[in-house]
Amino acid sequence: MKRERPDTRHKERPKVRLHIGDEVEVITGKDASKRGRVTEVLRDEQRVRVSGVAMMTKHQRARGRSRAMQSQTGRIQMPGTIHVSNVQLVCGVCGKRTRPRFEVSDAGKQRLCRLCGADISRQHGEE
């Protein structure tokens, strides 16, 4: 049950600029236009796990060799990972998805919404 193509191996590795807690929107694939929060960032693979997105059901049967595997049976719903190029950050201020721009100031690095100019460095945590 492999839905993801393992062909996205680029030579250059752009940095993953998403963080846990960021709100993102899926821009391509079967979950396109779905939004969710980043729950995990896999920087080496440039993939993220987003709540409620790319859900997959794991069927676990009691056929594992180890006792730990045998005790985990049934169907487990969990979000799969999605490549960072398939999601885009959502600005918490204007609510649109945006490609942020970065500015370095005395306060540190800021992530700014290209559309409304809001600082979305720390958009999570206060709602």
Ligand SMILES: [Zn+2]
């Ligand atoms: Zn904005």
